[in-house]
Amino acid sequence: MAGSFAHNFNNLLQAITGYHDLALGSLPPGAEARGLIVQAGNSCQRAADICMKLLSYLGKGNQDRKSCNLTGLVQNTSSRFKESCPENVTVIQNSDQESILITANAERMEQLLMNLLQNAAEAIGDARGNIIIATRIDHCVQEEFKPVFWDENLADGQSVVLEVIDTASSLDDTTQEKMFDQFYTTHFEGRGLGLPVVLGIVRAHNGAISVEAEKGKPTTFKIILPLPANTL
Numbered sequence: 001m002a003g004s005f006a007h008n009f010n011n012l013l014q015a016i017t018g019y020h021d022l023a024l025g026s027l028p029p030g031a032e033a034r035g036l037i038v039q040a041g042n043s044c045q046r047a048a049d050i051c052m053k054l055l056s057y058l059g060k061g062n063q064d065r066k067s068c069n070l071t072g073l074v075q076n077t078s079s080r081f082k083e084s085c086p087e088n089v090t091v092i093q094n095s096d097q098e099s100i101l102i103t104a105n106a107e108r109m110e111q112l113l114m115n116l117l118q119n120a121a122e123a124i125g126d127a128r129g130n131i132i133i134a135t136r137i138d139h140c141v142q143e144e145f146k147p148v149f150w151d152e153n154l155a156d157g158q159s160v161v162l163e164v165i166d167t168a169s170s171l172d173d174t175t176q177e178k179m180f181d182q183f184y185t186t187h188f189e190g191r192g193l194g195l196p197v198v199l200g201i202v203r204a205h206n207g208a209i210s211v212e213a214e215k216g217k218p219t220t221f222k223i224i225l226p227l228p229a230n231t232l
């Protein structure tokens with residue numbers, strides 16, 4: 001129900017964007033209405049972005065999964081992120097393997113990582129801080145992991161691990177309890193969709209997620225993905 005609502009709404013937005021582009025193109029340069037129409041277009045873009053996030057959260061939209069290299073995916077996403085990242089934030093990629101294969105929807109995985117990176121940068125704010133993105137293959141055990149979510153088909157054992165760590169250490173207990181709820185935000189301009197989308201993507205990939213946060217220590221979002229069967 002929510003999925004078909006988001007799909008229909010997204011189709012309508014695409015029609016509005018089409019008419020918006022035509023209207024903008026028909027205005028003479030310097031026309032007074034130009035600025036207003038551009039703003040309307042930006043709002044449409046934000047609304048379309050919310051629709052895509054809702055579809056991701058619901059596990060709808062493009063879910064095709066293929067074999068892809070997590071290390072390369074992290075490199076691409078962190079390069080894109082660095083383009084808009086403030087100078088006070090240093091992004092460090094930490095991987096001991098050039099190639100870690102996962103079976104995933106690359107677009108969704110990039111979205112997951114981007115959401116975590118954006119949150120980490122927002123947590124750091126204007127202070128100086130580091131974001132570390134770590135990838136490895138490790139032995140993971142559900143009992144030790146304290147998951148927010150652990151897929152019922154994910155077995156203990158060798159798995160792919162992706163961590164996003166920030167040095168802001170600004171996650172308090174109340175936020176930690178609620179932050180995966182849809183529309184929960186502590187930011188004035190936030191929409192509270194970033195982490196629900198992350199959770200939706202982890203679910204769709206039969207993975208697991210945990211959060212480690214303690215005053216004075218770095219905040220770590222840890223994601224586990226199953227190792228593809230042929231690498232076991």
Ligand SMILES: Nc1ncnc2c1ncn2[C@@H]1O[C@H](COP(=O)(O)OP(=O)(O)OP(=O)(O)O)[C@@H](O)[C@H]1O
Nearest residue numbers: 119123170171179185186187190191192193194195
């Ligand atoms: N790394 C972090 N450190 C501290 N707090 C965090 C961190 N990541 C998330 N949070 C908290 O969790 C809340 C929910 O995060 P979420 O990404 O879902 O929404 P948002 O960032 O507020 O809005 P948006 O939809 O634009 O992502 C944030 O508002 C913030 O309070």
Ligand SMILES: [Mg+2]
Nearest residue numbers: 118119194195
């Ligand atoms: Mg966010």
